[in-house]
Amino acid sequence: MATVSLEVNGRAVTAEVDPRTLLVDLLRKQLRLTGTHVGCDTSQCGACVVHVDGRSVKSCTMLAVQAEGARVTTIEGLAPDGRLHPVQAAFRECHGLQCGYCTPGMIMTAVALLQEHPEPTEAQVREHLEGNICRCTGYQNIVRAILSAAQELRALPKAS
Amino acid sequence: MYEFEYVRPQTVATAVEQGGAGQYLAGGMTLLPTLKLRLAQPGRLVDLNALPELQGIRVDGNVVRIGAMTRHADVARSAELRRAAPVLAELAGGIGDPHVRNRGTIGGSVANNDPAADYPAAVLGLGATVVTSAREIAGDDFFTGMFSTALAAGELIRRIDFPVPKRAAYAKFPNPASRYAMAGVLVAETAGGIRVAVTGAGPCVFRVPEFEAALTRRFAPEALDGLEIPSDGLNQDLHGSPEYRAALVTVMAQRAVAHAAARG
Incomplete structure (x- = not known):
C-alpha cells in the first residue's frame, strides 16, 4: 500500500x-x-475528466499515487455552495444533456476550455470536445450550452 | 493491472538507477492503458513526473531543446516555439485530444515509437538528436522498427534537440476515432537539405528519398504530382488498405509542402 x-x-x-x-x-x-x-475505461470517452492542477485529465488514465501533492477539482467542486456553476446552468438551460452520463466530463472539459479561451468560436468548442463522447449524440446542444456559458462568464465581474 | 512497485525518484541519477529493473512512466497515455489490459507486467514503475529538469522548452540560437517530460499541450502553446519552429507547436497541438495533450510527453511518445504517433515524424524529418542518460543518438538512427528504438534497457531520454528548419510543415490524415495518423508527413527544408518523413503509413517512421529529390529540384506541391511510394509493406487495417495509405502519403506531403512554402 x-x-x-x-x-x-x-x-x-x-x-x-x-x-x-x-x-x-x-x-x-x-x-x-x-x-x-x-x-x-479505455481513455477514449472523457466521462472521467477532472482537473489536476488546473488541467483537464482523464482520471481513468492516471494513477492515484501520481496525484501526490496535486490540486484536484471534480464536478462536485464546481458548485461547492450548491449553486450551479455558470457552465452547469447553461447545460440545464440549453438542454445540453440527455441521459447525463457524459455530462460531468463534458462540463469539466468546457470549464477548462473557457479558462484558457474565454471567447471560443463554435469550431474551437467542437475541436476541444475531441476527447469527449456523448453516446446520445447530443453534441448540438452541448456546443450551444458552452457558447452560452462563455457569454455568461464574460459578463460576470472578475473575481480577483 | 498486475501488481507493481511504484517509485517516484527525485533526481535523474536515481531514476536511471531504478530504471534498469523497471519501466519508466512518463505521461502514461499509452503505458497505463497497456497495463490495464494486462498486456505488460513491469515489476516496477519509475514515475518521471517529479523531475523538473526533464521539463521545459529552450531555444538556443538554431537549436530547440525540448525536455523529455514536456507535455504536448506545453509544446503546442509555447509562444517561443511558435516563432522559432512553428511546425513543432502545430504537430503537438494535433496529437490525441486536449486531455491527452495535458498528460502525454514528447519523450514518452518517441520512446514508445508507435507506428502512428506524430512525434517520430518530427524527430526524423527535422534531423533531431535524442539526448539520453548515456549518449546522443541521431534521429536517423533512433527508430529501429515497430515499437522499437535504439534505446538500451534502462536508458532514459533527457531531451530532444531539434535544429531549427528554414521552413517546415506537418500534415496528417487522422483516424477519425483515435486521431492517430493514418498517414502523417513532415516536410522540412533544413541546413542539410530537404527531408520528408512519413508516420502512420508503415510499421515505423521512414524517409522518402524520391520525394526529397523532387522537392530539392522544386519546392512546390506540384513537384510531387504523379509520384507515389510503393504500397508493399504499408499498414493494412479496417480504416485503410496499403494502396490507400500510399495515396494519402502523396496528398499529405503536398499539403505539407504547400503549408511550408506559404511560410516563406
Whole structure:
C-alpha cells in the first residue's frame, strides 16, 4: 500500500491506496465523489475528466499515487455552495444533456476550455470536445450550452 | 493491472538507477492503458513526473531543446516555439485530444515509437538528436522498427534537440476515432537539405528519398504530382488498405509542402 496526500475540491485528503488504484477509483470509491463517471475505461470517452492542477485529465488514465501533492477539482467542486456553476446552468438551460452520463466530463472539459479561451468560436468548442463522447449524440446542444456559458462568464465581474 | 512497485525518484541519477529493473512512466497515455489490459507486467514503475529538469522548452540560437517530460499541450502553446519552429507547436497541438495533450510527453511518445504517433515524424524529418542518460543518438538512427528504438534497457531520454528548419510543415490524415495518423508527413527544408518523413503509413517512421529529390529540384506541391511510394509493406487495417495509405502519403506531403512554402 502507498499513502497519497492531495487536495480535492479545496479539502486536504490523505488516503491509503494500492499503487494500482486509478485516480477515478480513489475519487469515486474511497472519497465517495461519484459525480465523476467511468465510461469506457479505455481513455477514449472523457466521462472521467477532472482537473489536476488546473488541467483537464482523464482520471481513468492516471494513477492515484501520481496525484501526490496535486490540486484536484471534480464536478462536485464546481458548485461547492450548491449553486450551479455558470457552465452547469447553461447545460440545464440549453438542454445540453440527455441521459447525463457524459455530462460531468463534458462540463469539466468546457470549464477548462473557457479558462484558457474565454471567447471560443463554435469550431474551437467542437475541436476541444475531441476527447469527449456523448453516446446520445447530443453534441448540438452541448456546443450551444458552452457558447452560452462563455457569454455568461464574460459578463460576470472578475473575481480577483 | 498486475501488481507493481511504484517509485517516484527525485533526481535523474536515481531514476536511471531504478530504471534498469523497471519501466519508466512518463505521461502514461499509452503505458497505463497497456497495463490495464494486462498486456505488460513491469515489476516496477519509475514515475518521471517529479523531475523538473526533464521539463521545459529552450531555444538556443538554431537549436530547440525540448525536455523529455514536456507535455504536448506545453509544446503546442509555447509562444517561443511558435516563432522559432512553428511546425513543432502545430504537430503537438494535433496529437490525441486536449486531455491527452495535458498528460502525454514528447519523450514518452518517441520512446514508445508507435507506428502512428506524430512525434517520430518530427524527430526524423527535422534531423533531431535524442539526448539520453548515456549518449546522443541521431534521429536517423533512433527508430529501429515497430515499437522499437535504439534505446538500451534502462536508458532514459533527457531531451530532444531539434535544429531549427528554414521552413517546415506537418500534415496528417487522422483516424477519425483515435486521431492517430493514418498517414502523417513532415516536410522540412533544413541546413542539410530537404527531408520528408512519413508516420502512420508503415510499421515505423521512414524517409522518402524520391520525394526529397523532387522537392530539392522544386519546392512546390506540384513537384510531387504523379509520384507515389510503393504500397508493399504499408499498414493494412479496417480504416485503410496499403494502396490507400500510399495515396494519402502523396496528398499529405503536398499539403505539407504547400503549408511550408506559404511560410516563406
